[in-house]
Amino acid sequence: MVTKVVEKFRTMKTPLLSILKELQKDQGYLTEEVLKEVAKELGLSPARVYGVATFYSLFSVTPKGKYIIRVCESAPCYINGTMNILEMLQDELKVDVGETTLDGLFTLELTSCLGVCGVAPAIMVNEEVYGNLDREKLSHLLSRCRGM
Amino acid sequence: MEFYRNHILVCTGEPCVLKGALEVESILLTELQKQGLENEIRVIRTGCLGPCNVAPVLVVYPEGIYYSGVKPGDVQEIVAEHLVKGRPVTRLVGTDVEKRVDVVYQVPQILTGQERVVLRNCGIINPDEIVEYIGRGGYEALGKALIHLKPEEVIEEVKSSGLRGRGGAAFPTGLKWSFTASGEEKYLICNADEGEPGTFKDRLILEGDPHAVLEGMAIAGYAVGAEHGFIYIRGEYTLSIERVQRAIDQARKLGLLGKNIFDSGFSFDVEIRVGAGAYICGEELALIESIEGKRGEPRYKPPYPGQTGLWGKPTVVNNVETLANVPHIIEQGAEWYKSIGTPGSPGTKVFTLTGNIKNEGLIEVPMGITLREIIYQLGGGIPDGHSFKMAQTGGTAGGCLPPEMLDVPMDYDELAKVGSALGSGALLIMDDRHCIVDLLKCFMRFFNHESCGKCTPCREGTPRLLELIEKIMDGTAVKADLDLMAKLAENMEISSLCGLGQSSPKPVLTLLEYYQHEFLAHIEDKKCPAGVCKKLQVKGVV
Numbered sequence: 050m051v052t053k054v055v056e057k058f059r060t061m062k063t064p065l066l067s068i069l070k071e072l073q074k075d076q077g078y079l080t081e082e083v084l085k086e087v088a089k090e091l092g093l094s095p096a097r098v099y100g101v102a103t104f105y106s107l108f109s110v111t112p113k114g115k116y117i118i119r120v121c122e123s124a125p126c127y128i129n130g131t132m133n134i135l136e137m138l139q140d141e142l143k144v145d146v147g148e149t150t151l152d153g154l155f156t157l158e159l160t161s162c163l164g165v166c167g168v169a170p171a172i173m174v175n176e177e178v179y180g181n182l183d184r185e186k187l188s189h190l191l192s193r194c195r196g197m
Numbered sequence: 198m199e200f201y202r203n204h205i206l207v208c209t210g211e212p213c214v215l216k217g218a219l220e221v222e223s224i225l226l227t228e229l230q231k232q233g234l235e236n237e238i239r240v241i242r243t244g245c246l247g248p249c250n251v252a253p254v255l256v257v258y259p260e261g262i263y264y265s266g267v268k269p270g271d272v273q274e275i276v277a278e279h280l281v282k283g284r285p286v287t288r289l290v291g292t293d294v295e296k297r298v299d300v301v302y303q304v305p306q307i308l309t310g311q312e313r314v315v316l317r318n319c320g321i322i323n324p325d326e327i328v329e330y331i332g333r334g335g336y337e338a339l340g341k342a343l344i345h346l347k348p349e350e351v352i353e354e355v356k357s358s359g360l361r362g363r364g365g366a367a368f369p370t371g372l373k374w375s376f377t378a379s380g381e382e383k384y385l386i387c388n389a390d391e392g393e394p395g396t397f398k399d400r401l402i403l404e405g406d407p408h409a410v411l412e413g414m415a416i417a418g419y420a421v422g423a424e425h426g427f428i429y430i431r432g433e434y435t436l437s438i439e440r441v442q443r444a445i446d447q448a449r450k451l452g453l454l455g456k457n458i459f460d461s462g463f464s465f466d467v468e469i470r471v472g473a474g475a476y477i478c479g480e481e482l483a484l485i486e487s488i489e490g491k492r493g494e495p496r497y498k499p500p501y502p503g504q505t506g507l508w509g510k511p512t513v514v515n516n517v518e519t520l521a522n523v524p525h526i527i528e529q530g531a532e533w534y535k536s537i538g539t540p541g542s543p544g545t546k547v548f549t550l551t552g553n554i555k556n557e558g559l560i561e562v563p564m565g566i567t568l569r570e571i572i573y574q575l576g577g578g579i580p581d582g583h584s585f586k587m588a589q590t591g592g593t594a595g596g597c598l599p600p601e602m603l604d605v606p607m608d609y610d611e612l613a614k615v616g617s618a619l620g621s622g623a624l625l626i627m628d629d630r631h632c633i634v635d636l637l638k639c640f641m642r643f644f645n646h647e648s649c650g651k652c653t654p655c656r657e658g659t660p661r662l663l664e665l666i667e668k669i670m671d672g673t674a675v676k677a678d679l680d681l682m683a684k685l686a687e688n689m690e691i692s693s694l695c696g697l698g699q700s701s702p703k704p705v706l707t708l709l710e711y712y713q714h715e716f717l718a719h720i721e722d723k724k725c726p727a728g729v730c731k732k733l734q735v736k737g738v739v
Contacts, residue, residue: 062508065491107473128625128627162395167252168216169551178433
C-alpha cells in the first residue's frame with residue numbers, strides 16, 4: 050500500500066504532504082506503521098514524518114469517525130450563530146469537540162474559516178461544505194449520514 | 198458557431214453550489230428539453246456573480262435579468278413564463294429574497310458601483326472552457342509580453358503601475374520581481390492558501406476565472422525568469438483545486454503552458470500543491486517549507502525568498518488576486534492602471550463582505566472608496582433595524598473601526614494611519630447586538646490555535662492575551678489588565694517572527710483604543726453592555 054502510493058508520486062519533488070493525504074484516505078487516519086514505512090521509503094526520519102502528520106489539521110494520527118464534522122468558528126460564522134450549531138451538534142451527537150461518537154460514525158471538530166462566509170454559518174463534513182445551517186438542515190444532514 | 202436566442206448564466210461559485218445551484222441547473226435543462234428549447238437557449242455555468250446572500254443566482258441574457266434565490270420549484274415558471282412567453286417572473290427578480298422587488302431589469306444593488314478588473318470574467322464566462330476566456334481577450338497579454346516585451350520591460354511596466362501585493366502585506370509587486378536574484382533555476386509560486394477568516398476572494402477568482410491567474414503566473418514567470426510555477430491551494434478548497442487542474446490541462450493542450458509558448462523560446466508550466474490545513478502556510482516562507490514537505494513554520498528573514506526560496510533557489514511568491522491583475526496591466530498599460538484608485542494604492546480591490554450586512558458577498562471597487570460607501574451603498578446597510586457598531590478590515594488579523602471612522606478611505610496607507618490594514622480585503626461588519634470582548638475572544642482563540650509555536654512572542658503572547666480576555670468576561674479582571682494587554686500586544690507586534698504574530702495584536706490594540714468604555718464596563722461595572730457575556734449578565738442586573 051505505502052510503496053504503491055509513494056511510487057505514484059515518484060516524479061514529484063518533496064511529495065510528503067501529497068503522500069500522507071492519499072494514505073489517510075484508506076483508514077481515515079495515519080497509523081504509526083504507515084508513518085514509519087513512509088519515512089523508510091522516502092529516506093526521512095520517522096520523527097520528521099510524525100512532525101508533519103501532527104502539524105496540519107487535516108491529518109490525524111488517531112482514529113476518527115466515518116464522518117468528520119468540522120464546525121467553522123471564525124468570526125463571520127461566529128456572528129451568524131456558529132455556537133448554536135455547535136450546541137445542536139453536541140446535543141444531538143452527545144459528544145464534545147474533539148470526540149468521536151460511540152458508534153464510530155461522527156467526530157466533532159472545530160475549524161477556522163472555510164471561505165464560504167457568504168453562507169455562514171458553515172460546516173464541513175469530510176470533503177463537503179454545507180452552509181446556511183439551521184436545526185432542520187442539520188438534522189436532515191445527520192440522518193443522511195446515518196443512512197436513514 | 199451556433200447561435201442561441203437566450204443565454205442563461207448559472208452561477209456555480211461555491212456559495213451558489215451550496216445553496217442548490219446545480220439542482221436548479223439540472224431542472225432547468227430538463228424543462229428546456231421538455232419545451233423543445235434546448236437548441237434555442239443555452240445554459241452556461243459561470244463563476245461567482247457576487248450577491249452570495251441571495252444565492253443561487255441566474256442571469257438571462259440578452260435581457261440581463263437577474264433571478265435570485267431561485268429554488269428548484271421556481272424553474273418551471275421561469276421557463277414557461279419568461280423563456281416561452283417572454284414575460285420575466287417579477288417575483289424572482291431583484292435583490293432581496295424576502296421582499297422580492299417588483300422591478301424588472303434591475304441588477305442587484307451589490308453589483309452597482311463596482312469596477313471590475315480582476316473579476317471582469319467572473320460570472321460572465323464558463324471557467325471550465327478555455328475558449329470562453331480566450332474569447333474575452335484572454336492570453337493576449339501573455340502573447341504581448343512574450344513577443345513584444347523583454348522581461349525587464351514587463352517588470353518596469355508592473356513597477357510603474359504601482360500594483361501592490363493583494364494577499365495582505367501590500368509589498369510593491371514590480372519591486373519584488375526586480376529583487377529576484379539571478380540563477381539557472383527559479384520558481385514562481387501563486388499563494389492560494391487563503392485562510393484569513395472572512396476572506397473568500399481568491400477562492401472565487403480561482404473558481405470563476407482560473408485562466409486569469411494562470412496567465413498572470415506565466416507573465417510573472419517570464420518577467421523573473423522562472424520556468425516552473427506552483428500554485429499552493431488550501432486543502433479545504435476542493436472545487437478550486439478541481440477547476441484549476443482542468444484549466445492547467447486545457448492551457449497545456451493549446452500550448453499556452455508548457456514548452457516554447459507562442460514560439461518565443463520561453464517555457465512555463467504549473468503544478469498544483471495542496472495544503473493540509475494550516476493558516477500559517479499563507480505566510481510565504483511557511484508556504485515554501487510546506488511545499489518542501491515540512492511543517493509549515495516560517496523561516497528567519499533575510500534571506501528573502503527572492504534570494505533563497507523553494508529548495509534554496511530564488512523564488513517569487515505572489516497572491517492570486519495580485520497575479521490576476523497582471524494581464525490587465527500588461528495589456529492596457531501602467532498609466533491606465535494608475536488612473537483607477539488612489540496614488541499610493543492604484544487599481545481596484547476585491548473585498549468580501551460578511552457579518553451583519555444586508556448584501557453579503559464579493560465586490561470589486563476602486564481603492565480609496567470609503568467604508569461608508571461599501572457598507573451603505575453596495576452592502577445595503579445593516580439588516581433588521583440594527584445599527585452599525587464595528588467594522589473589521591483585513592480579516593481577523595486586521596483592525597476594528599468604530600462608527601466615527603466610517604469615512605476612512607479604503608487604501609493601504611489611510612488604513613495603516615488608523616491602526617488597521619486593508620489586508621486580504623475581508624470586511625466583517627458587526628451590529629449593536631454583539632459584545633466587543635466576546636468577539637475579541639473569538640479572534641484570539643483563532644490565533645491561539647494557529648500560532649505555529651516557533652517564536653516565543655507569538656507562542657506565549659496569544660494564550661496570555663486569551664487568558665486576559667477571559668478574565669474580563671468572567672468579571673475578575675482589574676483595570677491594570679488592559680494596560681498589560683496593550684503592552685503585551687505591542688511587544689508581539691515588534692518582536693514576532695512572522696506576519697501572524699505581528700498582525701494578530703491589531704484587533705486587540707484597535708479595540709482597546711476605540712472601545713475602551715466597553716472594556717471598562719466589563720471590568721468596573723461588571724456589566725456587559727450588549728448582554729452577551731453570560732457570567733456578567735447575572736451580576737449586571739443587580
